[in-house]
Amino acid sequence: MGSALDRDGSNDGDHTPKKTNQNITRHYEWVASHQSNDEAPIEVILNNRADELATESRQNAAEDLQRVEPKQVFMGAKASLFINGHNVTKELKSSLHTALYGKKLKTFLIGKYDWDEDTWSSIDWKSLQRAIKGKQGMGKVAVIKLIHRWQPTNKHTQRNERKKISAQACNACAEIDEQLHYLRCKSKYFNTARTYAWKRLIEYMKTYKKEESLLRVIWIGLQNWVYADFTGALPKSDEINNEQYELLCKAYEHQKIIGWKHFLLGRISRYWSEFYLSRTPQGPVQEGKVIAFGKSLVEAGWIYAQYVWKAHNDLGHGEKGGYSIKDIKSIHNCVKQIYSEVKENVSAEDEWLFSQSEKIKLKETVPNLVGWLERVLLCFDEKDRKKYEALYKTQYMIHRLCMKSIYA
Numbered sequence: 001m002g003s004a005l006d007r008d009g010s011n012d013g014d015h016t017p018k019k020t021n022q023n024i025t026r027h028y029e030w031v032a033s034h035q036s037n038d039e040a041p042i043e044v045i046l047n048n049r050a051d052e053l054a055t056e057s058r059q060n061a062a063e064d065l066q067r068v069e070p071k072q073v074f075m076g077a078k079a080s081l082f083i084n085g086h087n088v089t090k091e092l093k094s095s096l097h098t099a100l101y102g103k104k105l106k107t108f109l110i111g112k113y114d115w116d117e118d119t120w121s122s123i124d125w126k127s128l129q130r131a132i133k134g135k136q137g138m139g140k141v142a143v144i145k146l147i148h149r150w151q152p153t154n155k156h157t158q159r160n161e162r163k164k165i166s167a168q169a170c171n172a173c174a175e176i177d178e179q180l181h182y183l184r185c186k187s188k189y190f191n192t193a194r195t196y197a198w199k200r201l202i203e204y205m206k207t208y209k210k211e212e213s214l215l216r217v218i219w220i221g222l223q224n225w226v227y228a229d230f231t232g233a234l235p236k237s238d239e240i241n242n243e244q245y246e247l248l249c250k251a252y253e254h255q256k257i258i259g260w261k262h263f264l265l266g267r268i269s270r271y272w273s274e275f276y277l278s279r280t281p282q283g284p285v286q287e288g289k290v291i292a293f294g295k296s297l298v299e300a301g302w303i304y305a306q307y308v309w310k311a312h313n314d315l316g317h318g319e320k321g322g323y324s325i326k327d328i329k330s331i332h333n334c335v336k337q338i339y340s341e342v343k344e345n346v347s348a349e350d351e352w353l354f355s356q357s358e359k360i361k362l363k364e365t366v367p368n369l370v371g372w373l374e375r376v377l378l379c380f381d382e383k384d385r386k387k388y389e390a391l392y393k394t395q396y397m398i399h400r401l402c403m404k405s406i407y408a
């Protein structure tokens with residue numbers, strides 16, 4: 001098209017269409033725009049027609065954007081709901097609920113967690129809301145139990161049974177099994193569980209794995225909180241500039257004020273998203289990307305907490321409890337198959353997993369067996385896992401068992 005040329009009529013920029021199709025032979029003809037159609041060659045007529053169509057669709061699009069759909073107020077209705085001067089026409093129940101209890105809930109939470117107004121408003125509530133909306137069925141129930149601290153810990157389940165206080169203790173250490181105790185339990189078993197949970201979190205965040213500084217800062221925050229030692233310095237890598245580094249530190253500090261345990265419950269600082277915004281190129285998809293990031297970060301926290309909870313649950317269930325005969329059979333089958341198929345192919349570094357003493361340990365309890373299988377899986381990377389049927393089967397079985405105990 002003539003109009004696609006540079007303003008001065010020259011053709012300095014190469015505007016020849018780049019698309020190629022082997023089945024079609026094209027030839028290009030340059031024509032000046034805005035010529036009369038009279039006795040003009042076919043190229044000029046076609047160019048004029050193309051200009052007309054472009055103008056028409058531009059005008060149509062502008063009109064469409066201008067059109068404002070009137071709010072549906074049902075004039076014939078006997079009653080209409082107004083909240084703060086706004087007519088509510090959809091989601092009546094939740095709008096009413098928020099209007100009635102929203103303020104009370106805020107006061108309640110601020111009191112319960114010892115926050116103040118600033119801390120409250122520095123929490124990324126929108127991402128939390130989006131993540132909850134995305135959950136369904138039992139997954140939603142499990143998340144709600146986690147967020148509101150209603151998980152059936154020993155304290156929770158034994159309190160009403162008139163049993164001795166020792167029954168409320170954690171199965172791995174002597175401390176009382178309070179809500180979220182498992183996230184900071186001092187038992188070695190939970191150290192392993194937390195490391196494994198962190199791997200799951202990283203796996204989940206793989207879309208954002210280039211944000212190494214971010215992930216490292218979150219890891220430091222969690223570690224510092226778990227071991228009650230806020231001394232770790234925040235790393236500054238070359239991949240982020242000073243401004244971004246400051247935003248990252250700000251997010252870290254605010255998360256500390258909100259509480260790192262709340263990070264795992266989905267109450268994340270809104271500065272994480274601000275950091276990510278500063279790292280995302282401007283453009284039409286920028287906002288969508290940042291929204292998706294916030295939601296993913298909330299979900300990643302839940303994944304971490306739920307995997308440690310799973311380990312806690314396994315421990316509480318003891319040798320067989322919580323596992324059906326069928327489950328135990330498939331666990332044993334996996335162990336057998338791994339011994340026959342994979343044993344010869346482990347690296348020297350991981351050979352200890354197949355040593356005689358490990359074999360004896362395998363006879364212990366179901367959680368130990370699952371733990372052993374998980375460690376075997378970690379020895380092989382994703383590509384290797386696909387090579388062996390035994391590993392593929394094991395991964396599937398562990399995934400199924402995890403889902404079962406998370407949502408139990």
Ligand SMILES: [Zn+2]
Nearest residue numbers: 170173185186
């Ligand atoms: Zn404990």
